[in-house]
Amino acid sequence: MSKNAISNSVIRRLPRYYRFLGDLEANGYVRISSRELAEKMGLTASQIRQDFNCFGEFGQQGYGYNVTGLRGEIGKILGLDKQTPMILLGAGNLGRALASHIDFRNRGFDLVGIFDANPDLVGMKIGELTVMDVSAIESFCSENKPTAAILCIPRESAEKEVEKLISYGIRAFWNFTHYDLRVTHKDVAVENVHLGDSLTTLSYCLNSSDEK
């Protein structure tokens, strides 16, 4: 269906386009040219036009792009017009923060279940949801058919759980554990978030900028 395979660099820029277009829309912009958008985002107009043309012709010569229209197209490309049911494994600090902080529905997902192995956390209310015991995952999945999961559990537990989760029908992982999840199954998507690596990068930048 889509043209040639889309490069990873382009994919990583899509959510940012979507975000900026949302801001523009909120600020009353009706149209925008690639040149103007490039300026606002710190990119080049060429790159923006190349990126959009991976997916279709969204603009109009002599005019530019309609902000609302373009945002809608990119939203559809990103799959934000539907919500994938998602479960959260791990109701510790980070899991709870994500559950309450992230706007799942506007990111293409719907958080439908939270699980933890710690009996002290089971039964706890987080937003609309109540933390369930991990042992309930299988039956929950066969009943509710979530296809995405957030991993906020210790590394060892994650390594054990992943195969099971795939067998329960999970096809996408948002992985916050301390290892690089590399699933060999095709048709399983993984987004690794390494907060530690991110902070370490900042340390490099801070320390390498003075030594000149």
Place this chain on the structure above:
Amino acid sequence: MSKNAISNSVIRRLPRYYRFLGDLEANGYVRISSRELAEKMGLTASQIRQDFNCFGEFGQQGYGYNVTGLRGEIGKILGLDKQTPMILLGAGNLGRALASHIDFRNRGFDLVGIFDANPDLVGMKIGELTVMDVSAIESFCSENKPTAAILCIPRESAEKEVEKLISYGIRAFWNFTHYDLRVTHKDVAVENVHLGDSLTTLSYCLNSSDEK
């Protein structure tokens, strides 16, 4: 001091090398070849050798790399041999999760102060630290000289605070707010973490893989 400017692609791989070498060390590895490390990390041996050679000659022909030695060198490059004092702005869900979840000292930082504008949170204990009122930031900075800050506050507050923080001596930002912080001041490092964008990317991957 350093050779030519290091490319961003290389910098982003450094924390991952450091992490993998730590695992290898913990598993009793003494030496490793670029070929073997490449296999474990899903890279090519060429790339690994190119990356390391940006910073020096850490290996030995016919032998490979000493795991502990190499890890130490990369740690030094990343600035992990010292700890930069860091403050946290925003003691909401995400701020609290980071404060308790992140191993700052092994990432080159030391969390020394937490601030929030919400009087309900001021006074709260998070680990060893007690949440202070935002109004105390300036005097805290002049006394304790932190040079890094985590932003876990609303977008509007962040836009207002950043300039002030720079004037107080902050030179590195770990930014979790909903906008792309682009500081024009040179010598100020920024690491933007967009959890929303990350989840949105996962939505794209999940939705584009089926349509074939």
Place this chain on the structure above:
DNA sequence: TAGATTGTTAATCGATTAACAATC
């Protein structure tokens, strides 16, 4: 129509991979 700006092809730049001489 004239002016503006896209969609798209061609040129450039940078990053990754391959190859191999140096050397432990």
Place this chain on the structure above:
DNA sequence: TAGATTGTTAATCGATTAACAATC
């Protein structure tokens, strides 16, 4: 010494930028 593996140069690949004809 022979075998292994690095450090480094050269070749390839992919992504970004520039240019311009098409067209609104």
